[in-house]
Amino acid sequence: MFRAHWWRAVATVTRLVGDLELAEEAVQEACATAVVQWRAGGVPENPSAWLAGTARHKALDWRRREARRVEKEEAAVREHRGSRPSPPLGPVADDQLALIFLCCHPALDAAVRVALTLRSVCGLTTAEIAAAFLIPEPTMAQRLVRAKRKIREAGIPFRVPPASALAGRLSTVLRVVYLVFTQGHRASAGDDLVRPELCEEAIRLARALAGLLPEEPEATGLLALLLLVDGRRRGRIDDAGDLVLLEDQDRGRWHQAQIAEGAALVERALRARRPGPYQIQAAIAACHSTAPSAAETDWHEIAGLYRELVRHEPTPVVEANRAVAVAQVEGPAAGLDILDAMGADRRLARWPPFHIARAELLGRLGRDAEAAAAYRAALAMEPPAAERAFIARRLQQLPVTARRPPAGGTSVSAGP
Amino acid sequence: MRYLCLLYVAEDAVPAPGTPEFGAVRDANMAASAAMAGAGVLVDSAPLRPVRSATTIRIRDDETLLTDGPYAELKEQLGGYYLLECANLDDALRWAATIPAARIGSVEVRPVVKVEGRD
Numbered sequence: 001m002f003r004a005h006w007w008r009a010v011a012t013v014t015r016l017v018g019d020l021e022l023a024e025e026a027v028q029e030a031c032a033t034a035v036v037q038w039r040a041g042g043v044p045e046n047p048s049a050w051l052a053g054t055a056r057h058k059a060l061d062w063r064r065r066e067a068r069r070v071e072k073e074e075a076a077v078r079e080h081r082g083s084r085p086s087p088p089l090g091p092v093a094d095d096q097l098a099l100i101f102l103c104c105h106p107a108l109d110a111a112v113r114v115a116l117t118l119r120s121v122c123g124l125t126t127a128e129i130a131a132a133f134l135i136p137e138p139t140m141a142q143r144l145v146r147a148k149r150k151i152r153e154a155g156i157p158f159r160v161p162p163a164s165a166l167a168g169r170l171s172t173v174l175r176v177v178y179l180v181f182t183q184g185h186r187a188s189a190g191d192d193l194v195r196p197e198l199c200e201e202a203i204r205l206a207r208a209l210a211g212l213l214p215e216e217p218e219a220t221g222l223l224a225l226l227l228l229v230d231g232r233r234r235g236r237i238d239d240a241g242d243l244v245l246l247e248d249q250d251r252g253r254w255h256q257a258q259i260a261e262g263a264a265l266v267e268r269a270l271r272a273r274r275p276g277p278y279q280i281q282a283a284i285a286a287c288h289s290t291a292p293s294a295a296e297t298d299w300h301e302i303a304g305l306y307r308e309l310v311r312h313e314p315t316p317v318v319e320a321n322r323a324v325a326v327a328q329v330e331g332p333a334a335g336l337d338i339l340d341a342m343g344a345d346r347r348l349a350r351w352p353p354f355h356i357a358r359a360e361l362l363g364r365l366g367r368d369a370e371a372a373a374a375y376r377a378a379l380a381m382e383p384p385a386a387e388r389a390f391i392a393r394r395l396q397q398l399p400v401t402a403r404r405p406p407a408g409g410t411s412v413s414a415g416p
Numbered sequence: 417m418r419y420l421c422l423l424y425v426a427e428d429a430v431p432a433p434g435t436p437e438f439g440a441v442r443d444a445n446m447a448a449s450a451a452m453a454g455a456g457v458l459v460d461s462a463p464l465r466p467v468r469s470a471t472t473i474r475i476r477d478d479e480t481l482l483t484d485g486p487y488a489e490l491k492e493q494l495g496g497y498y499l500l501e502c503a504n505l506d507d508a509l510r511w512a513a514t515i516p517a518a519r520i521g522s523v524e525v526r527p528v529v530k531v532e533g534r535d
Contacts, residue, residue, distance in 0.1 A: 107505060154527050155417045157504035165506075 002031045006123030007208070008048035009055060011095035014158055016052075017059045020102065021148040024120055026055035026062070097160045097212050100205070104173040105156050112147045113172070114179045119144055122201045132183055132198055170213070174222050174278060177205045181226050185233075199230050210265075220269040221279030227262030228285035231255040242393075243386040247294035259289045277312045280305055299328035316348040324357050332364040352378040356391065363394075368402030418459065418528035419500045419508035424492035425521030427466055444516040445496075452500065452511055463496040492521045499528070 006027065013023035030051045044050040103116040115133065118124045124132075130140035150156070161169040184198025206223040213219045235249035244250075266282040284305045291297040306322035319342055327335025339358050348354045359374035375395045379388065431437035445463070452458035472483040486493060498515060502508040505525070512523045 107509070155419075155502075155504045155508075157506055161506070 002034070002051070003123045005048040005051055007096055007099065007121050009051035010120055010123075011099035012048070012052040013055045013059060014099060014102070015095050016056050017063070018158070020099075020120060020151055020158075021145075022059050022062070023055065024148075026059035027051060029058050030055035093212055094160055096208065098158050100173055100209070101161060101169055102151065102156060102158050104169075104176045105151070106169070106172050107154060107156060108147055108150065112143050113176050114183070115140060115144060116147050117176050117205070118180065118201065121205065124201070132195060166216075170216060170218065173209065174206075174218060177202050177209065177222060178226075178278075180205065181230075185229065196233065199226070199233065202226055203230060217269040217272040217274050218276040218278050220265055221276060221282045224262045224265035224269060225278050225282035225285055227258050227265065228282060228289045231259035231262060231289055237386060241386060243390040245390075246288060249294075251293065254289065262286065263290050275308070275312075277309060280309045280312065284309070297328075299325055303329050316342055316345045316354075317351065320348065320351075320354050320357060324361075327361055327364075332361040336361045336365065350381060352381045352383040352387065352391075355381075356394075359394065363398065368398050372398050372402045417502060417504065417508075418530070419502055419505075419512075420526045420528050421498040421500060421508075421512045421515060422494055422524040422526065423463075423496040423498075423515065423517035423521065424490070424524065425495045425517050426492050427495070429520050430495070441516055448514045448516060449498070451514065452498070455511075457500045457502055457507070457511055459499040459501050461496070461498040464494060466495075467493045495521070 009027045009030070010020075010023050013026055014020050017023055017026070033054055034047075034051060038044070038047075100117065100121050103120050104113045108116065115129050118129045118132075119126065126141045126144060127137050129144075130137040133140065160166075180198055181202035184195040184200075184202060203223070203226050206219070206226050210219045210223040232246075232249065232254050234253040234255065235251065236244060238244050262282065263286045266279060266286050269279050270283065284302055287298050287302050287305070303322065303325035306318065306325050309318050310322060320339060323335045323338035325335075326338060336358065339354070339361065342348060343358075355374045355378035359371045359378065362368075362371035362374060372395060375391050375398075379391050379395075382388075383391070431441060449458055449461050452461075467486045470484075470486045472485065472487050474481045474483070495517065498512075500508055500511055502511065505527075508525055512518065512525050515523050517523055
């Protein structure tokens with residue numbers, strides 16, 4: 001019930017009291033008060049403003065009490081504009097942006113930006129965030145406290161970055177939203193393949209950002225990408241909980257309205273003629289998600305888009321995806337050439353999808369023993385259970401002679 | 417708010433005095449501090465003598481222990497500082513990025529605690 005108002009309330013109170021940690025605690029308290037008061041007196045007309053106003057009083061009250069206790073801190077209160085007459089609740093949209101730019105500030109550790117955004121912007125509890133990242137709750141709590149302390153001590157400003165810095169800072173914010181989504185879409189460890197609640201949070205954030213920054217096509221591009229990929233969620237896992245390859249998915253299970261919205265958004269974003277990695281990825285996702293069948297997928301277009309994406313993001317993962325697309329257009333040997341040319345990259349060697357892609361192409365070329373070795377290399381990286389089951393099934397489909405591991409032998413391509 | 421920018425550079429990466437490269441580094445630092453002074457953010461700045469001139473002092477049980485050399489042997493050594501007065505971390509980082517040491521070594525930006533009763 002309060003999630004929908006959390007972002008606005010925390011943002012407004014942070015501006016008013018000048019401290020994120022204090023603002024967050026105060027909004028938490030205000031929510032507790034609201035549970036009682038709203039039940040008795042009904043939900044107020046503007047719940048966010050009610051929460052922000054109540055939280056602001058609580059925060060200032062705490063400050064006053066604290067200051068009375070210690071004489072020295074009285075000066076700090078004055079400095080923190082606590083004694084000024086109450087300012088108006090103010091421009092909410094700018095506050096919301098300022099808050100997410102604060103949580104995603106590049107001076108904070110990259111991993112903690114995601115957690116802090118989930119806490120301060122989305123209003124997830126520390127326990128929920130800890131569960132999503134598979135780390136103990138006290139560890140997560142400590143990380144969040146440390147991040148908020150750094151914001152205060154280092155003087156990280158609460159503001160929308162000036163135009164000259166906006167593009168760079170926005171890409172950091174979009175990256176955080178994207179990571180929230182991928183954390184949900186493919187839990188990086190453990191057995192839950194999808195955490196839909198994180199996917200939904202990411203879409204909510206992307207939608208808000210696209211609305212707040214209509215002039216930024218990458219924000220719209222990210223929203224489109226998430227809608228298009230998430231639209232296929234129900235086809236990704238079958239009733240037995242097993243992962244289903246894109247080409248084998250039942251397209252009738254896809255969320256067609258969501259896919260249509262994403263496809264329309266990517267077209268609108270691209271019309272601004274300022275392409276970026278999220279818009280291009282969204283265009284690729286649109287090719288997949290709007291194809292009537294796997295056989296009718298426009299791989300030629302996809303291979304071209306990946307070539308464009310490599311220019312923006314020259315990473316091994318993008319190149320590996322390009323290889324798969326090229327294999328569809330020019331045949332498995334062409335794709336395998338690209339993959340093998342980059343097999344020396346150690347980061348890539350630790351990425352299960354790289355080995356799965358190699359295995360698939362090797363299998364199509366009839367090089368079954370090498371295909372089996374590549375599948376085993378992927379298995380050795382302990383992917384999530386559903387992926388593990390998928391790889392095991394593919395291994396079973398290879399001829400018996402190919403499935404037997406060579407003497408003494410794990411695959412060489414698995415890396416250290 | 418004050419920020420102390422600590423310049424860490426591998427000493428063998430610093431050109432020898434008298435060479436044209438040394439002159440270029442000095443000029444670059446002077447240009448950076450002139451811009452900072454012009455914007456009113458520079459409180460103080462100076463290069464430090466090499467670590468071979470450092471002496472480290474520790475007092476334990478009232479006994480003074482002196483060590484020839486720096487507090488810690490690092491690949492990149494503290495070689496100078498800039499003390500800036502900025503509105504927030506973003507401004508401090510923007511100025512720190514103009515310090516030439518950031519290109520050959522690292523610049524650590526640390527907020528300075530305001531001590532009551534002193535300016």
